Amino acid sequence: xxxxxxxxxxxxxxxxxxxDDEFVVNLGRAYAAMLQRAGKRSxxxxxxxxxxxxxxxxxxxxxxxxxxxxxxDIGVVPTPLLYFSVMHWKMDGGVMITxxxxxxxxxxxxxxxxxxxxxxxxxxxxxxIIERGEFAASARRGSVTPxxxxxxxxxxxxxxxxxxxxxxxxVDAGNGCGGAVAVPLMRELGLEIVELFTxxxxxxxxxxxxxxxxxNMQHLIAAVHDSGAIAGIAYxxxxxxxxAIDEHGRIVxxxxxxxxxxxxxxxxxxxxxIIGDVKCSGRMYxxxxxxxxxxxxxxxxxxxxxxxxxxxxxxxAGEMSGHMFFADRYFGFDDAIYASFRLLEIIDRGDRGIGAxxxxxPQTCATPEIRVDCPDEEKFRVVSxxxxxxxxxxxxxxxxxVRVKFDSGWGLVRASNTQPALVLRFEAKDxxxxxxxxxxxxxxxxxxxxx
Numbered sequence: 001x002x003x004x005x006x007x008x009x010x011x012x013x014x015x016x017x018x019x020d021d022e023f024v025v026n027l028g029r030a031y032a033a034m035l036q037r038a039g040k041r042s043x044x045x046x047x048x049x050x051x052x053x054x055x056x057x058x059x060x061x062x063x064x065x066x067x068x069x070x071x072x073d074i075g076v077v078p079t080p081l082l083y084f085s086v087m088h089w090k091m092d093g094g095v096m097i098t099x100x101x102x103x104x105x106x107x108x109x110x111x112x113x114x115x116x117x118x119x120x121x122x123x124x125x126x127x128x129i130i131e132r133g134e135f136a137a138s139a140r141r142g143s144v145t146p147x148x149x150x151x152x153x154x155x156x157x158x159x160x161x162x163x164x165x166x167x168x169x170x171v172d173a174g175n176g177c178g179g180a181v182a183v184p185l186m187r188e189l190g191l192e193i194v195e196l197f198t199x200x201x202x203x204x205x206x207x208x209x210x211x212x213x214x215x216n217m218q219h220l221i222a223a224v225h226d227s228g229a230i231a232g233i234a235y236x237x238x239x240x241x242x243x244a245i246d247e248h249g250r251i252v253x254x255x256x257x258x259x260x261x262x263x264x265x266x267x268x269x270x271x272x273x274i275i276g277d278v279k280c281s282g283r284m285y286x287x288x289x290x291x292x293x294x295x296x297x298x299x300x301x302x303x304x305x306x307x308x309x310x311x312x313x314x315x316x317a318g319e320m321s322g323h324m325f326f327a328d329r330y331f332g333f334d335d336a337i338y339a340s341f342r343l344l345e346i347i348d349r350g351d352r353g354i355g356a357x358x359x360x361x362p363q364t365c366a367t368p369e370i371r372v373d374c375p376d377e378e379k380f381r382v383v384s385x386x387x388x389x390x391x392x393x394x395x396x397x398x399x400x401x402v403r404v405k406f407d408s409g410w411g412l413v414r415a416s417n418t419q420p421a422l423v424l425r426f427e428a429k430d431x432x433x434x435x436x437x438x439x440x441x442x443x444x445x446x447x448x449x450x451x
Contacts, residue, residue: 004376005108006127008417009119009303012099012108015052019107024056028063029135030126031095031111035069036136038113040092044072044149046082047097048177048238049200052107056097060109061144068138074149076200078177078239079110080335084156085149086112087331101210101236102418104203115331116310119303150181157185160329161341163348170223170232170245172196174209174216178239182337191344194227196220209236211243212321212369214251221249230353233340240302241322242336244343247353253368255280256358257343258318259287264346265315265328266291272315272328275308277301278400278412279320279369279425283362299400301417302334320369320425364409365434366427374422374450379415382422382450386413389444404441408433411441422450 001023005013011027013019035041045060047053053076064071074085082096093113099106111118111126118126129135169191173179179198186193196219197206207216211234220232224245232245244252255276262274262284270292276284277300288295298308302323309317309325309332317325324339325332343354350357374382387402397403401414401423409428416423424441428434 001130003127006123009117009123009301010108010110010418011123011126012102012106012418014105015056015107016105019052019056021059024059025063026130026135027109027126028060029067030063030129032064032067032069033129033134033136034111034113034118034122034126035093036067040113041068041142042070042072042092043112044074044082044085044089044091044094045097046074046077046079046085046094048079048099048202049076050099050104050107050202050237053097053202056107060095060097065142065144066138067136067142068140069142071142071144073144073146075146076177077149078181078235078337080240080333080337081149081153081181083112083331083333083335084153087115087333088149088152088156096238098238100238100418101208101241103208116306117303119301119307153181154185157338157341158188161189161345163189163191163344165348166190166192167347168192168194168227168229169344170194170196170220170227170229171198172220172223172232172234173198173239174211174235174237175199175201175204175206176209176235176237176239178235178337181239182235182340186344194223194229196223204237211236211241212254214368217243217245217251220245221251225249231343231347233343235336236322239336240334242324242339242343243322244354246355246358248355250355252354252358254318254320254322254324255284256361257322257324257339258284258316259361260346260354260357261316261318261324261326261339261342262288262293263291264342266293269315269328273312275305275312275314275317277305277319278397278403278414279423280318281364281366281427282410283364287361297397297399300414306333364427364429365431367425367434367438370424371416371419371421372424372445372450374415374420376420379420379422382445382448383413383415385448386444406437409437411437413441
């Protein structure tokens with residue numbers, strides 16, 4: 001068993017190397033033990049369209065069912081529909097088999113107990129249960145019941161969104177699970193859709209399903225330009241992250257989407273708390289404050305953000321990576337399909353494009369997320385060393401990694417919780433200041449042998 005697959009908020013690895021039959025069955029047994037401890041016994045199980053997902057699904061059930069856990073099989077769905085099934089049907093928990101935005105050879109498991117996905121030490125406890133062999137026993141065998149969630153999710157979207165006019169949107173699903181759900185609903189609500197890669201294909205043959213990478217957005221940029229669409233929407237592989245393109249063909253990053261969402265919410269809920277992760281722009285936090293909101297900076301990670309959202313009774317939370325968590329009018333989990341309908345609603349009501357709506361946002365120079373390869377066993381040590389250096393010289397925030405404040409901007413380095421990589425981001429008042437801040441970070445990484 002590779003302990004590195006037990007990450008901060010999910011279990012993820014390369015299938016051929018990390019997920020043999022015995023491990024997956026034991027994972028099901030360990031998850032069952034966690035459920036039993038919590039007095040839970042009925043869960044929904046979903047899986048994405050990766051080529052390995054069906055095999056992992058059946059092996060997981062081999063561990064769950066003998067422990068007396070009843071499973072509702074919701075089939076091949078985006079991750080948000082798994083979360084929706086747990087909330088909508090008031091299930092005891094749920095498990096989603098997905099590699100999210102990782103490459104096709106990856107897969108993973110998001111485990112939920114009650115309405116929340118487990119993270120941190122609870123995920124490490126799953127590992128410890130497997131290592132100790134402390135699996136659950138039951139006098140009864142659990143059952144498997146197929147039950148589609150899509151019809152009820154579709155009903156929810158149709159009840160909650162109406163558009164006053166017909167406009168054109170380009171949608172790039174990256175051959176993941178999101179397009180098959182979102183596009184038919186958009187058409188039912190009267191929109192004109194330009195489709196890109198909406199057929200599910202777990203090989204992801206057209207481009208990597210990660211909308212935070214500029215190269216992966218080029219097809220969508222071209223589609224918006226060529227078709228005259230007012231916006232483009234992209235989903236990652238399991239549709240829990242949203243990407244967007246404005247009417248000018250410019251990428252709209254997650255923190256800019258948060259500006260749009262927070263402005264709309266604060267009109268109806270003055271003073272609402274809104275949470276962003278450490279990668280989000282300083283101007284986002286300033287804009288939330290300027291519109292009467294209460295901004296909070298927090299750690300990156302879907303389980304961590306969801307937990308903070310509940311703790312703070314926030315209306316909205318979001319990450320630079322495109323995870324958007326609406327507690328306003330929704331359940332508080334990350335759902336890129338739902339987020340895209342909230343975005344379409346804003347476009348419909350504003351009668352103009354995203355770029356025009358963001359034109360009053362102060363201009364800065366910023367990088368997207370920059371990923372630097374770093375082995376899993378090394379990445380946290382590297383960040384710790386950088387924190388020691390910066391702490392003695394600058395004002396720093398160490399909520400998650402180290403975010404360093406300079407007179408002209410800020411820089412961030414943190415360890416990715418999903419990949420063997422460091423994540424960097426920089427923002428400054430102008431290009432020269434941005435490059436200067438970036439050089440400070442990159443010179444230290446070179447000294448440590450990581451560039």
